Amino acid sequence: xxxxxxxxxxxxHEGIIYQIYPRSFQDSDNDGVGDLKGIISRLDYLKxxxxxxxxxxxxxxxxxxxxxxxxxxxxxxxxxxxxxxxxDELLNExxxxxxxxxxxxxxxxxxxxxxxxxxxxxxKDNPKRDWYIWEDPKEDGxxxxxxxxxxxxSGWEWDEQTQQYYYHAFLVEQPDLNWRNPEVQQAMFxxxxxxLDKGVDGFRVDVMWHMIKDKxxxxxPPNPDYQEHMATYEKLVPAYSTDQPEIHEIVAKMxxxxxxxxxxxMIGEIYLPVHRLVTYYGTDNNGAHLPFNFMLVNQDWNAxxxxxxINEYEGALPPGGWPNWVIGNHDQPRITSRVGYSQAKVAAxxxxxxxxxxxxxxxxxxxxxxxxxxxxEVQDPQGLNMPDKDLSRDPARTPMQWDGSENAGFSExxxxxxxxxxxxxxxxDVQREDPYSMLSFYRRLIQxxxxxxxxxxxxxxxxxxxxxxISFQRIHKEQKFLVLLNLSxxxxxxxxxxxxxxxxxxxATDPERExxxxxxxxxxxxxxxxxxxxx
Ligand code: GLC
Ligand code: MG
Numbered sequence: 001x002x003x004x005x006x007x008x009x010x011x012x013h014e015g016i017i018y019q020i021y022p023r024s025f026q027d028s029d030n031d032g033v034g035d036l037k038g039i040i041s042r043l044d045y046l047k048x049x050x051x052x053x054x055x056x057x058x059x060x061x062x063x064x065x066x067x068x069x070x071x072x073x074x075x076x077x078x079x080x081x082x083x084x085x086x087x088d089e090l091l092n093e094x095x096x097x098x099x100x101x102x103x104x105x106x107x108x109x110x111x112x113x114x115x116x117x118x119x120x121x122x123x124k125d126n127p128k129r130d131w132y133i134w135e136d137p138k139e140d141g142x143x144x145x146x147x148x149x150x151x152x153x154s155g156w157e158w159d160e161q162t163q164q165y166y167y168h169a170f171l172v173e174q175p176d177l178n179w180r181n182p183e184v185q186q187a188m189f190x191x192x193x194x195x196l197d198k199g200v201d202g203f204r205v206d207v208m209w210h211m212i213k214d215k216x217x218x219x220x221p222p223n224p225d226y227q228e229h230m231a232t233y234e235k236l237v238p239a240y241s242t243d244q245p246e247i248h249e250i251v252a253k254m255x256x257x258x259x260x261x262x263x264x265x266m267i268g269e270i271y272l273p274v275h276r277l278v279t280y281y282g283t284d285n286n287g288a289h290l291p292f293n294f295m296l297v298n299q300d301w302n303a304x305x306x307x308x309x310i311n312e313y314e315g316a317l318p319p320g321g322w323p324n325w326v327i328g329n330h331d332q333p334r335i336t337s338r339v340g341y342s343q344a345k346v347a348a349x350x351x352x353x354x355x356x357x358x359x360x361x362x363x364x365x366x367x368x369x370x371x372x373x374x375x376x377e378v379q380d381p382q383g384l385n386m387p388d389k390d391l392s393r394d395p396a397r398t399p400m401q402w403d404g405s406e407n408a409g410f411s412e413x414x415x416x417x418x419x420x421x422x423x424x425x426x427x428x429d430v431q432r433e434d435p436y437s438m439l440s441f442y443r444r445l446i447q448x449x450x451x452x453x454x455x456x457x458x459x460x461x462x463x464x465x466x467x468x469x470i471s472f473q474r475i476h477k478e479q480k481f482l483v484l485l486n487l488s489x490x491x492x493x494x495x496x497x498x499x500x501x502x503x504x505x506x507x508a509t510d511p512e513r514e515x516x517x518x519x520x521x522x523x524x525x526x527x528x529x530x531x532x533x534x535x
Contacts, residue, residue: 011100012202012265012289013322014456015052016352016446017359021330022056022081023067024399025362027411034399034410036082036090042402045428047097049365049439050446054094055102055204055267057330059087063113065173066381067397068104069206070111074191091199100201102267107188107254108207109174116187117175124162131184132175133167134159135217146219147241148233152385155241169210169241171381179211179250189257196258202265205254208280208288209270212247214240231382231391243276251280251287258289265289267324271298274309274316281321290324290357296350297332301339303468303487310354310470314460323356328364334396335361337370342527345441345509346485349529352445353474353483355460363400366431367438370395371420379417403429436511448507448531454479455531463499468492469524473534480534481506489526503534 026038036059046054058068059081068078077087094101110117119128135144135156144165147155149172156165157172167176177184192203220236251268258264268280268288280291295309317323327335327347336344344367351358373394378384383392398417402409404424420426431437449455458476465471468488474481482501486492502519508530518532 009457010263010265011052012357014450015100015357016050016450017053017055017102017267017357018046018049018051019329019359019361020054020056021362021397022059023416024397024410026400026402027413027415030412031080032411032413033080033416035080036077036086040086040090040093043093043097043099047099049443050450051099051360052450053100053102053201055359056104058104058106063111063173065111065171067379069106070109070113070171070174071106072111072113072115074188075194088198095199102202102204102265103195103200104206105192105195105203106206107177107179107191108210109168109170109176112173112175116177120175121159121162121166124164130181131178133178133213134162134164135167136164145217145240146236147217147238148220148236150231150233151382152232167213169207176210176213180215180246185250185253189253192254192257193260196261196264201263202258202267202289204267204269204292205288206269208251208268208291209243209247209272210241211250212244213242214244216240229389231386231389243272248279248282248287252282255282255286255288267292274313278313278316278318278321281318285318285320290322292326292359293324293356294326296325296327296347297329301343301347301487303470303485306350306487307462307464307470310472311462314355323354324359325351325354325356326359326361327351328361328396329359330361330397331393332396334368334370335364336367337395341367341369342489343487345438346487346527346529348438348442348445349483349507349509349531350470350485352442352449353455353481353531354472355458355474361396363398365439365442366401366426366428368398368401368426369420371398371418373398373417377418401427403427441509444507452479452481453477454481463501464497465494466497467495469494471496482532482534483529484522484524484532485529486524486526491526492524494522494524501532501534503532505530506533507531 023034025034026042027034028037060071061073061076061078062068062070077084091101116131119126120132143156149155150170168174169176218240220240223237226235258266266288267290270280270291277291280288299309335347378392380392380394399410399415401423408419408423431439454474454476458474461473463471463473469492470485484494500520505513505516508514509528
C-alpha cells in the first residue's frame with residue numbers, strides 16, 4: 001500500500017485539472033460567446049488559484065449541433081473561438097505560466113458535415129463508405145437493431161439516397177465512425193499527432209466506452225430499472241453498443257501514440273461501474289492514464305455510501321493505476337445545485353483531499369449554481385429533444401461570473417446563455433476580497449494540497465467511523481493528515497472505531513476552527529469539514 005521509493009510522479013499525478021467550457025468562460029470580441037483570446041486573458045486568474053492544467057471542451061470547426069462535440073474539421077479552430085494563431089498563443093501562454101493544456105478529442109463520431117461523412121454517404125461504393133456504420137434495413141424495412149440514441153429516439157437514421165441506415169449514438173448530426181476500420185484508426189491517430197506535435201499536453205477522450213460496438217449488432221436487453229422520468233436511452237441496457245472487449249485494443253493503440261511523445265496524458269470519459277471502469281487502465285497500464293471517475297457525480301451524497309464506494313475504487317485500482325476524481329462537468333448539474341450551497345465546501349474538500357488527480361469545473365470555485373433557463377431559451381439538444389424530462393445541460397453551462405458589471409464581465413454583448421439574477425453578489429471580484437468566500441476557500445485548499453506531498457501523492461487509509469462523517473488519512477513518510485467531512489447539516493461526532501487521533505486543525509470550512517488542537521472524539525458542526533495535521 002505504501003508508495004514505492006521509485007515511483008516517479010508526473011504533472012498529471014500531482015496536478016489539478018480545471019475544465020473550461022470555452023463558450024462560457026470569457027468573450028473577447030463581444031459576440032456573446034467565449035473564445036480563445038478570452039481564455040488567454042484569464043490565465044493569470046487560474047494561476048493565482050493554483051490550477052496546474054487546463055482542459056478545454058472542443059474548439060474545432062463545427063456546425064454546433066452539439067456545441068462543438070460534432071466536429072467538421074479535427075485540425076482547425078472554429079472562427080467563433082478564434083484562429084490557429086490564437087490557439088498557438090494560448091498554448092504558449094499556458095506553458096509560459098508553467099501550466100499544461102489538455103484538448104478534447106472526439107473520436108467516436110464526427111459531424112454529418114465532416115468531409116469524411118459527406119463522402120461516405122455519397123454512394124455505397126465510395127472508398128469511405130466503411131468509415132461509418134452503415135447497415136441494410138431488416139426485411140420489413142425496419143432498423144437493423146433496437147439501439148437507441150443517448151439524446152432520444154432511435155440510434156439509426158435512414159439515408160434515402162443510398163437506402164441504408166447509419167448509426168449515431170448521439171444526434172443524427174453525429175454519425176459514429178467505424179473503429180473496426182484500420183483507415184479510421186490511422187486517420188484519428190494522425191489527428192492526435194497533429195496536436196501533440198504542436199505541444200498539447202494531453203487529451204480528454206470523449207465517450208471512450210462507446211467507440212466500438214458489437215460486431216453482430218445484437219439487440220440491447222431491456223432495463224428492468226427504467227422509470228418514466230429517465231432519458232429514453234435508459235430503456236435498454238447498452239450491453240452490445242458500449243464497453244465491448246475490443247475497445248481495449250483501440251485504447252492501447254491510442255496510448256501508444258501518446259507514448260511517442262514525452263509526458264503526454266490521456267483521460268477517458270467513461271461512465272461505467274467501478275469494476276468495468278478500471279479495465280480502461282489497460283493491461284499493465286497500457287490504456288488511459290486517467291479513466292474519469294464520476295463516482296462523486298453519480299452516487300448519493302451520503303457518508304456511508306460514498307465511503308464504501310471510495311474504498312471500493314481504491315481497492316479495485318490496478319497496480320500503478322492512478323486514481324482521479326470529478327465533481328462536475330458540462331453534462332451534469334453543478335455540485336452546488338446537487339448537494340446545496342452549504343455542502344459545496346465539503347464537496348470541494350473531498351475532491352481536493354482524496355488520493356488522485358482532481359478535475360474541477362469552471363465556476364464551481366465561486367459556488368455558481370445551475371441557472372434556470374426559460375423554455376424558449378433552451379439551447380442544448382438533449383433538453384430540446386426530451387422537453388418533458390428536464391435534461392437540458394444549459395443550466396450548468398452559463399457564463400462565468402467575473403464581476404458586478406453588465407453581463408458579469410463575461411462579455412459586453414448579450415451572452416449566449418443568460419446569467420443568474422444574483423451575479424452581482426456571486427462573482428470572482430467580490431469573492432477574492434472575502435476571506436470566507438467559496439473562492440478563498442478553494443484557493444487555500446489548493447495551496448495546502450499542493451504544498452503537502454501527503455495530500456497530493458500520499459497514500460490513502462480509511463479511518464472508519466459510524467454516522468454521517470467521511471473520514472480518512474493521507475500519509476507520506478512522517479507526514480499524516482486526517483480528513484473529516486460531515487455530509488449532514490446537523491452536528492456529528494467522529495468516534496474512530498479502532499484508533500485514536502490527535503493533532504491540529506490546519507484547514508476548515510469555518511476558518512475560525514483553524515489552529516485548534518483536537519484529539520480522540522472530535523465533534524463537527526453540520527456541513528463542516530476539517531483537515532487535521534496529526535502529531
Ligand atoms: C460527451 C460530452 C457531451 C457530448 C457527448 C457527445 O458525453 O461530454 O457533452 O454531448 O459526448 O459527443
Ligand atoms: Mg467571442
